[in-house]
Amino acid sequence: MAVLSRSSSTAAGGPPSPPDSAPVGPTRTNGVTIAGIALRTPYWVFTGAVGLIFLAPLLWTAVASVAPQAGTSQTDGWGIGNYETLANYQAGIWCYLANSAFVSLTTVALTLLISFLGGYAFARFRFPGRNILFLVTLAILMVPYATLLIPLYVLLNKVGLQNSLVGVALVLTMFQLPFSTFLMRISFEAVPRELDEAAMVDGCSSFSALWRVLLPAVKPGLITVGLFAFLAAWNDFMAPLILINDTERMTLPLAVSNLRGQVQGVVDYGATEAGVVVLALPCIVLFLLLQRHYVRGFMSGALKG
Amino acid sequence: MSVTAPSRPPSPAVRGRARPPGRQALLGWLYATPTAVFVVLLFAVPLLLVVKMSVSRWPLLTGDQGINAPDNFVKAINHRFFTDSVVFTVKYTVLATVLLLALGLGLALLVQESSRWNNLLRASFLIPSALGLASASLLFYVLYSPYASPLAPVMDHLGVTFLGSPNAALFSTTFLIVWRYAGFYMVLMLVGLQGIPADVYEAARSDGASRWQTFRKITLPLLRPTLALTTVLCVTGSLLAFEQFYILTKGGPDNSTITVVQLIYMVAFQGQNDLGVAAAISVIVLLALILINALQLRAFRSEES
Numbered sequence: 203m204a205v206l207s208r209s210s211s212t213a214a215g216g217p218p219s220p221p222d223s224a225p226v227g228p229t230r231t232n233g234v235t236i237a238g239i240a241l242r243t244p245y246w247v248f249t250g251a252v253g254l255i256f257l258a259p260l261l262w263t264a265v266a267s268v269a270p271q272a273g274t275s276q277t278d279g280w281g282i283g284n285y286e287t288l289a290n291y292q293a294g295i296w297c298y299l300a301n302s303a304f305v306s307l308t309t310v311a312l313t314l315l316i317s318f319l320g321g322y323a324f325a326r327f328r329f330p331g332r333n334i335l336f337l338v339t340l341a342i343l344m345v346p347y348a349t350l351l352i353p354l355y356v357l358l359n360k361v362g363l364q365n366s367l368v369g370v371a372l373v374l375t376m377f378q379l380p381f382s383t384f385l386m387r388i389s390f391e392a393v394p395r396e397l398d399e400a401a402m403v404d405g406c407s408s409f410s411a412l413w414r415v416l417l418p419a420v421k422p423g424l425i426t427v428g429l430f431a432f433l434a435a436w437n438d439f440m441a442p443l444i445l446i447n448d449t450e451r452m453t454l455p456l457a458v459s460n461l462r463g464q465v466q467g468v469v470d471y472g473a474t475e476a477g478v479v480v481l482a483l484p485c486i487v488l489f490l491l492l493q494r495h496y497v498r499g500f501m502s503g504a505l506k507g
Numbered sequence: 508m509s510v511t512a513p514s515r516p517p518s519p520a521v522r523g524r525a526r527p528p529g530r531q532a533l534l535g536w537l538y539a540t541p542t543a544v545f546v547v548l549l550f551a552v553p554l555l556l557v558v559k560m561s562v563s564r565w566p567l568l569t570g571d572q573g574i575n576a577p578d579n580f581v582k583a584i585n586h587r588f589f590t591d592s593v594v595f596t597v598k599y600t601v602l603a604t605v606l607l608l609a610l611g612l613g614l615a616l617l618v619q620e621s622s623r624w625n626n627l628l629r630a631s632f633l634i635p636s637a638l639g640l641a642s643a644s645l646l647f648y649v650l651y652s653p654y655a656s657p658l659a660p661v662m663d664h665l666g667v668t669f670l671g672s673p674n675a676a677l678f679s680t681t682f683l684i685v686w687r688y689a690g691f692y693m694v695l696m697l698v699g700l701q702g703i704p705a706d707v708y709e710a711a712r713s714d715g716a717s718r719w720q721t722f723r724k725i726t727l728p729l730l731r732p733t734l735a736l737t738t739v740l741c742v743t744g745s746l747l748a749f750e751q752f753y754i755l756t757k758g759g760p761d762n763s764t765i766t767v768v769q770l771i772y773m774v775a776f777q778g779q780n781d782l783g784v785a786a787a788i789s790v791i792v793l794l795a796l797i798l799i800n801a802l803q804l805r806a807f808r809s810e811e812s
Contacts, residue, residue, distance in 0.1 A: 327535025437639020
């Protein structure tokens with residue numbers, strides 16, 4: 203238990219990576235001269251402008267969603283009229299939020315469980331079919347989304363999981379497996395074998411060695427896997443678009459995108475802005491909290507090449 | 508469950524395994540079973556089914572009506588949007604890949620040195636990538652609209668719209684994609700740049716190489732593996748483009764922005780409701796993708812020698 207809490211503190215509360223402070227210049231230079239600052243100013247202005255281009259669309263949407271705007275639910279003064287319209291749209295935002303939360307959390311739980319066990323198997327055991335299974339799992343990346351969704355629609359229909367949020371979560375979990383299995387395999391391989399072998403010499407079964415000794419050691423990998431599974435499932439559009447028919451079973455991205463054709467092609471731009479804010483908020487919060495894990499996930503993709 | 512483990516560390520010749528091979532294989536399979544079940548049921552079986560569907564008459568509502576090869580492929584290739592969608596998808600892929608790789612590398616070079624200001628910049632370049640593609644598309648749908656956009660007066664003044672003409676729609680959508688993915692490619696490029704040893708740069712500097720020479724003769728050649736990986740990723744992703752066009756342009760104006768994956772969706776679920784033809788296009792896309800990736804990898808490899 204001591205091991206677990208220690209590693210969690212290093213995983214979550216490591217270096218303060220979120221950019222919380224005001225933008226100050228490079229502090230590493232030992233002699234900050236006036237000439238140096240003058241030389242760097244155009245650089246700061248230029249890079250700052252580029253950075254702003256990336257932030258501006260997000261900031262504008264957040265402001266516009268509460269600003270007065272003709273043709274929306276918020277015409278006079280500032281307020282949350284657009285959010286009220288969004289909240290009452292069709293089956294109601296709570297229904298869509300619950301659907302999205304269900305799909306995302308189920309996908310995260312399944313992905314964590316499967317890739318944790320699978321990564322352990324691939325990293326620590328030799329068994330017939332091991333290489334084939336690993337290659338086929340990675341091959342999921344090679345196959346277009348649409349190529350699989352058409353037959354999955356037919357198959358899930360046969361077993362009663364089409365038009366079902368469980369079916370969507372299963373499909374999304376499968377699409378997460380190449381990345382998460384690969385990441386968990388290299389996470390387990392980075393742990394010295396002596397650690398779990400020592401535990402087993404001490405009388406642990408392989409399962410309890412996995413649970414008590416290896417779980418804390420691969421926790422950063424699990425956080426990355428969980429983060430990417432959540433972002434993928436929360437934001438996924440195509441799987442629910444193809445698999446879900448009923449309005450009250452739609453996920454949030456589908457519901458918000460449907461706002462556009464609400465009445466005879468009249469688009470409620472205000473409610474769409476509010477919908478984008480609700481969709482983006484959890485992603486941005488998670489990004490800021492887990493930035494290091496997020497970047498590491500991208501980087502492990504780069505190392506694969 | 509007691510484990511009969513030797514008390515001494517096992518010889519390195521058997522790669523440090525403590526358990527007898529039979530037991531090891533059994534345990535390995537036990538831990539890999541969830542992965543295998545998902546990969547077989549949700550990937551391998553659908554992949555075989557899509558091939559079967561592509562040679563069968565398979566209307567959306569009535570299901571399998573027996574083999575009809577090669578009718579679906581003939582219908583797919585003769586579809587009135589097939590050639591247009593292939594040409595448009597390739598055009599979009601070239602544009603998006605060139606811009607994303609150039610910008611990804613540019614941003615990486617801009618923030619390569621580690622400082623607080625650069626960390627802040629990296630974070631702002633990366634934030635859009637945490638958004639879902641659907642959310643980002645909805646955001647730009649509002650941003651590009653002639654009614655709600657903050658740029659509406661500018662559009663009015665110049666007499667142009669962001670999505671009004673085929674070229675404008677292509678460039679506007681590409682801008683959204685560049686905004687959403689540039690940070691991702693920046694991270695991959697940063698990983699590649701960090702892999703170039705510092706003493707190579709030192710040597711170049713002591714030989715009096717200019718910045719441009721250093722970039723041309725050292726950075727680019729040594730970055731080749733990264734460039735190969737990012738090209739393959741970007742080409743694959745762009746060839747499979749769907750959400751951005753489905754949400755932003757709905758294939759318009761005048762059906763000028765229909766991508767191949769959109770065509771699959773249209774044929775399967777919008778009007779024509781022919782899963783057989785949709786499966787045939789899916790199989791064509793899959794084969795084309797495998798061929799294109801093989802050619803790309805080969806091109807990068809032969810350049811190396």
